[in-house]
Amino acid sequence: MKSYVFAAALALMGSPLLAGPQFVDKNDFAVSGYDVVAYRSLDQVPVGQSQPAAIPGRADITAEYNGAVFAFATEKNKKKFLKDPAYYAPQYDGHCAYGVAKGGKVPGNPNLWRIVDDKLYLNITKNVVGFWEEDIPGNLTLSEKNWVSIESNAASTNAIPGFSTPAPLK
Template sequence: MKQQLLLVLLFVTLHTSAQTSEIFAPDSIALRGYDVVAFYTEGKAITGSDKFMYSWKNVKWFFASANHLALFKADPAKYEPQYGGYCAYGLARGYKAPTVADTWYVLDGKLYFNYNQKVKAIWQKEKERYIDSANRKWPQIRLN
């Protein structure tokens, strides 16, 4: 319980400085430059290159190859992470929080991220409940 309270306090603090963008994009680069297609095709986090860049939803998306870029361009919604790449646990609790690439998780063809591994472990224990909560809250939080 104490650990969860500390996480809530951390997220509230982060919320005050969170981006107002729909996409988690420090420096206007989606997901710190990680190739979102690679999570599906390679099963791991791969840093993209500005050589294979695509602007979508007012941010830059980087890809590791021309093939990954073409796949994304053909169907961005298929590869776009849930909640714009913000923390799935944080969204379930009502706020945006940044994420790191090593917390990625694909469930039912959808890509999710969390704040860190500790938060991911909490999220995974009841991920369906957290996803349901985040899905309900995302429309109101999305552009805040």
């Protein structure tokens, strides 16, 4: 019996126990169809400045992770993602980092991004980015604390204000 319990525990350690429902857009893509691997190749700007636009993925280059379909601009990026999807996927299942800091799930805009401590974070609007960037470490502390209690809640079904998904992804 002990070996069965130990084997089950080992199996669970390799699975994403804490993965909640991923935010997907109206086209059923995670991160609104943008290539999560491509963020790592973009030049990140200092806090207070707008980040470069995200790179759209293609509908014919996809992979599934955390119950959602991720799109990629290249096959090379898809292969990188498949080697370590948790590294590339946005934190909080693609929900707004500041929203999580405030205790809720709202969608993340793929063009309002920042990589902090080698993790990808999204926010919902430019105004929210300003609030989040006023105290990124403090807001991340709040987000991590809140995420434990809201992660299993349903994914946001709200639209991203002022954002249009590129259509169609090619």
